Amino acid sequence: MTNIVEAFTDPQLLGQSFGEDTREAWRAVLSGAFALPMDDDRLALFKRLSGDREPPQRQARELWAIAGRRSDKTHTAAGIAVYLATIGAELDGTLARLTAGERGVVQLLAVDRQQAKVALGYVRGLFADSPVMSSLVEKENTEGVLLRNGVSIEVATNSHRAVRGRTLLAAILDECAFFKDEATATPDVEVYRALVPSLATTGGMLIGISSPYARRGLLYSKWRKHYGKPGDVLVVQGGTLDFNPTLDPRVIAEAEQDDPEAAKAEWHGQFRADVEGFVTREVVEAATRPTPLELPYNKRVTYTAFVDPAGGGADEFTAAIGHREGERVVVDVLRARKGTPAEIVAEYADLLKSYRITRAISDRYAGSWPADEFSRHGITVEQAAKPKSDLYRDMLASMNSARVELPPDDRLMTQLISLERRTARGGRDSIDHAPGGHDDRANAVAGLVAANSRAPGERMRALCTW
Structure with missing residues (x-):
């Protein structure tokens, strides 16, 4: 029976796409992962990429491939999915274990919808290019490919909900270091935890292929625990030139001059040392009240407000209202909405007035539009004196001193925990959301907390109330 490396080189199977000699690094990785024989040169390459460990004696239970950009990661992930759903499923006896009417699934999870479309395009192309593989296709749809052998390849975005209720023969996580989900700060871990039980019943393989990012998360934990060590994981x-030696080295050299730390991760396959978490889950949870989500107006309290107008797209237009209780800052209300900005301003203006607020402050990058629009409803809005990073720093000091009470808003918690501290080449830190993430709710709360943490006589003039 044909093994995966043979399938990747056979023109009748997957060799039309994977037959080039420049893919030797991937052949070495797959030979090690599937416990295939290797000649001396391939074994030496495998050891260099695997931290000088010996190849597994049996097919690996998990494979985690960390590679630089332009290393053909998504294409390779698609090729592995096609193999495991066809030849691999027959070779390891998986098909015989499926009950009558049961459909096995090889699941390929991508970062977002656009990347899922790219991955699905590769899967379809691999079947179309193979005279043998194409005859196995029963039907194609927007989510994947159904095969005549009772197996489906499903391509989806990363979600722990999407992986439940299926008989998984294998799971492949494409660019898992960049998984994101507004509902959780650890989407990669949540997906992994959901996959493991589904794969345990079939003995299926779990594969993660990704460029590295920060020194945290699932990919980093797997690297720290298993890289260079024996076992079934x-x-x-490797860097880009390890997996794709055809790339012009000048592209990498120019990237190194522009941003050495970014180039270290993107092109050399190393985890970034300049990106760290900003606040821990424990600190955020300790600051969060159990209930209620919003505190009602109290006439004995003086309230302040901070608004973060949406920047368009997936951003939320956010408003936060709070007050001081001694040394503590209480966030009474946090609202976040998408929609027509003018309508949201009208709604938030009524909300502010219900808490006797006629002056608020906004994100300094919002421009003059929010102030002009709020003024039509009798609310004066001025921009924050500090940039977002400084607001976050001010808030962190209060949170670490247990002087903040947050509402039990799941997205707020996710955004706060997902914030990143980045160190620029000049040594200056900045705090912001991760690539592809959002921090609208976190920003509104940070502005509110930072302003209210000041002594009463030092508060920003724009935060005065009736």
């Missing part, structure tokens, strides 16, 4: 790591 195989971790390999």
Whole structure:
């Protein structure tokens, strides 16, 4: 029976796409992961990529491949999915274990919808290019490919909900270091936890292929625990030129001049040392009240407000209302909405007035539009004197001193925990959301907390109330 490396080189199977000699690094990785024989040169390459460990004696239970950009990661992930759903499923006896009418699934999870479309395009192309593989296709749809052997390849975005209720023969996580989900700060871990039980019943393989990012998360934990160490979890790591020697080295050299730390991760396959978490889950949870989500107006309290107008797209237009209780800052209300900005301003203006607020402050990057629009409803809005990073720093000091009470808003918690501290080449830190993430709710709360943490006589003039 044909093994995966043979399938990747056979023109009748997957060799039309994967037959080039420049893919030797991927052949070495797959030979190690599937416990295939290797000649001396391939074994030496495998050891260099795997931290000088010996190849597994049996097919690896998990494979984690860390590679630089332009390493053909998504294409390779699609090729592995096609193999495992066809030849691999027959070779390891998986098909015989499926009950009558049961459909096995090889699941390929991507970062977002656009990347899922790219991955699905690769899967379809691999079947179309193979005279043998194409005859196995029963039907194609927007989510994947159904095969005549009772197996489906499903391509979806990363979600722990999407992986439940299926008989998984294998799972492949494409660019898992960049998984994101507004509902959780650890989407990669949540997906992994959901996959493991589904794969345990079939003995299916779990594969993660990704460029590295910060020194945290699922990919980093797998690397730290298993790289260079024996066992049935195989971790390999290499730069772009290891996996794609055809790339012009000048592209990498220019990237290194522009941003050495970013180039270290993007092109050399190394985890970034300049990106760290900003606040821990424990600190955020300790600051969060159990209930209620919103505190009602109290006439004995003086309230302040901070608004973060949406920047368009997936951003939320956010408003936060709070007050001081001694040394503590209480966030009474947090609202976040998408929609027509003018309508949201009218709604938030009524909300502010219900808490006797006629003056608020906004994100300094919002421009003059929010102030002009709020003024039509009798609310004066001025921009924050500090940039967002400084607001976050001020808030962190209060949170670490247990002087903040947050509402039990799940997205707020996710955004706060997902914030990143980045160190620029000049040594200056900045705090912001991760690539592809959002921090609208966190920003509104940070502005509110930072302003209210000041002594009463030092508060920003724009935060005065009736």
